[in-house]
Amino acid sequence: MEFVGYARVSTQQQDLTQQIEKLEAYGCKKIFKGKHSGKEATNKEALEALLKYIREGDTVVVTKLDRLGRSLSQVLVCLDTLMKRGVNLVTIDQAIDTKKSDALSTAMVQLLGMFAELERNFIVTRTQEGKAATGNYGGRKPKLTKEQEQEIRDKLANGVSKVKLSKEYGVARATILNISRKGKL
Template sequence: MKVGYARTSTIDQKAGLDAQRRELEHAGCERIFAEQVSSVDVAKREQLALVLDFVREGDTLVVAKLDRLARSTEHLLEIVRELEAKGAALQVLALNLDTSTPTGKLMLTMLGGIAQFEREIMLERQREGIAKAKAEGKYKGRAPTARAKSAQVLELSDAGKGATEIAEAVGIGRASVYRILRDRA
C-alpha cells in the first residue's frame, strides 16, 4: 500500500499542501496524512507520528519532496531506519527516489546531507545579515512584549495580586513579571 505524507510550515501555505495532496493521489497513495506545522517543531508533528505508526510491512511511505519529511539528515535516517524495521520503504516523488533499492538508499543519504548543508549555509547567511543590519542600526529585533505591559503589571501588583495571577491576567511569563517588578525597585 502506498501511504502519503504532506506538510507545509504554515497555515498560509494551503495551496502548497493541496498541490502535495494532488501529487500523492496521482502517485497512487490510498491514504494521505497531512499537516501544517514547522519541521523544526517535531513534537507537534502528530500526523508524521501517525503515518509512521500506520505504515506496515510492504507499504511505501510517499512524500512529494524530501524537505516535507525531515528536518535534518539525522532525522531523515531515523525515519528510514524506522520504516526499514517495519519492512516498509520511502519514495520521494520530486527526486524519483525509492529506498527499496540499494541505489535509492545511497542517493537518499547523499541528498539528505546536501539538504542539511544548504540549510545550515542559509542559516549562517541569515545570522550574518542580521549582524550586519544590527551594526548599521537597521535591525532592532522584535518589540519587547512583556515590557510593553509594564503599566498593567505594576497596577495589578499595587492591587495586591501575586506574580502568577498577574502573569495569567496580562498574558506574559512569571519571570517577566518579576523582571518588571525588579526594574521598578
Template sequence: MLIGYARVSTKEQETHLQLDALAAAGCDVIHQEKRSGKELSKRPVLNSILSGIGPGDTLVILKLDRMARSLKDLLTIIEMIKQSGADFRSLSESIDTSTPMGRMMTHVVGAFAQFERELISERTRMGIQAAVARGSKPGRPRGMSAEDEAEAVRLWHGGMVTNKSELARRYGVHISSIKRAISRAEATAQAELFEA
C-alpha cells in the same frame, strides 16, 4: 498501500501542491500536517503514520524537506520505516528505498539538503554581523520609545492598569509591544537581582 504525507510549517500555509502530487502518484490515503519539521517528536500525524505502517506499505512524500529538516532525522525516519518492513518514496528526488540505488540516493540527497540549510544559516548570520558592524540594529524596530516603555511597565507593575489591552490603546501600539516591554523589564530585573 501507498500512504501520502504532506507537511507545511505553519497553519497559514497550504498543502494543495503536495496533496495534488500525492494523489497523482496514486496514494491510497493522504495525511497532512501543519507543524514545523524541526522536532520529530512534535509531529503527531507523522508519528501516527510511522507507528501504523507495515510490510507492503510505502510512505510517499513530495520532497525530502517535507519529511525532515536534518540528515539525522531523515535517516532516523527511514530506519523506522525499514524496521517496520515498509518502504519510502520521495517524488521530487526520485528516491525509492525498495531499490539499492534509492537507498544510496537517500543518503546523498539528505546530506546535500542539510548542507544547503547550513549554508543559508551561515550566510544569514554573517549578514547580520556585517549589518551590526555597520551600525545597523537588526530586527523589528520597537513600537514604543524607551521612556514610554518604562512608564507602561511602571503603570502595569504599580497596578494602576490591570489590562494590557488598555495599555496598548493608551500608547497606540499592538498588545504584543506591551507584552515585550513587560518581559524585557522583568528579565532585566531578574538579571540585576542575580548579579547583586
C-alpha cells in the same frame, strides 16, 4: 501493499495543495498532513500517526526527502524506522525508491538527506547574517540609551533613590535596579 502519502509545509501560510495533488496522482489513497515547522510537536504527531498507520509492505510516498524531517538525523531516523518495519519509501521529485536496495540507491538517500540539512543550515546562516547587517535581532528596543544608564548609575552613587529615578526616566523601578546591578559587574 498500500501507497501512503505524507505532505508537510513549514508554516501555516504555506499550501499543501501541490504536494497532495502529486501524492494522489501517484496513487496514495491515505495522506497524512502537517502544516508546521519540523521543530514543532504538531508535525511530530502527524509523522507518528503515519508511522502507526503503515504496515509491512506499504510504501510511504513524499514529494521530497526533506518532508520527513528538517535535519539529516531526523530523515535518517525516519528512514531507518521505515526500513526496519519493511516499509518502502518513494520520493516523487527526487526519484528515490528504497525498494531498490543497491549501494547507489542507499548512497543517494543519504546524500539527499545531507543536502536537505545543508540547505536548512544555509537558510539559518543567511537569516542570522541579515539580522546582523540590519541590527534587528527582534525584541523590544531599549527605553534607555547607554548614556542614560550611566547617568542613572552616577545618580545612584550620589544617593538618589531608585523610585525617584524610575519616575524621572519613565521606567519601572526594576529597570533601575537592573541598571544598578549591571554597574556592579
